[in-house]
Amino acid sequence: MSQWHSVMSVEELPAQGFRAMEINGTPILVGRVHQQIFACLDRCPHAGAPLRIGKLRGEELQCSRHGWIFNVVTGQCVPDDPSCRLGTLATKIEGSRVHVEL
Numbered sequence: 001m002s003q004w005h006s007v008m009s010v011e012e013l014p015a016q017g018f019r020a021m022e023i024n025g026t027p028i029l030v031g032r033v034h035q036q037i038f039a040c041l042d043r044c045p046h047a048g049a050p051l052r053i054g055k056l057r058g059e060e061l062q063c064s065r066h067g068w069i070f071n072v073v074t075g076q077c078v079p080d081d082p083s084c085r086l087g088t089l090a091t092k093i094e095g096s097r098v099h100v101e102l
Contacts (some may be wrong), residue, residue: 002098004092013037013098020052023102028089030100031072033059038072039100041087
């Protein structure tokens with residue numbers, strides 16, 4: 001069963017970028033690109049490497065291990081590989097807090 005978790009205040013979000021954190025032992029990234037809040041799993045679905053040490057350019061996050069690129073908003077692999085998608089998580093803002101569904 002999924003559950004919403006309050007993870008940070010809106011002010012703590014970087015204007016462009018992300019913060020790494022854990023929810024109940026699950027490593028995630030929470031951030032903002034083009035004024036849109038995103039959350040995704042902090043694991044490359046291709047190689048299992050932590051994505052927090054990758055490079056974010058716009059909506060595209062490049063894994064530092066093998067260079068695979070994922071869209072942090074849609075989860076899509078770039079170029080598209082439907083068999084390898086980044087796990088994205090729903091987000092919402094309530095009051096001044098960012099919530100992530102896990």
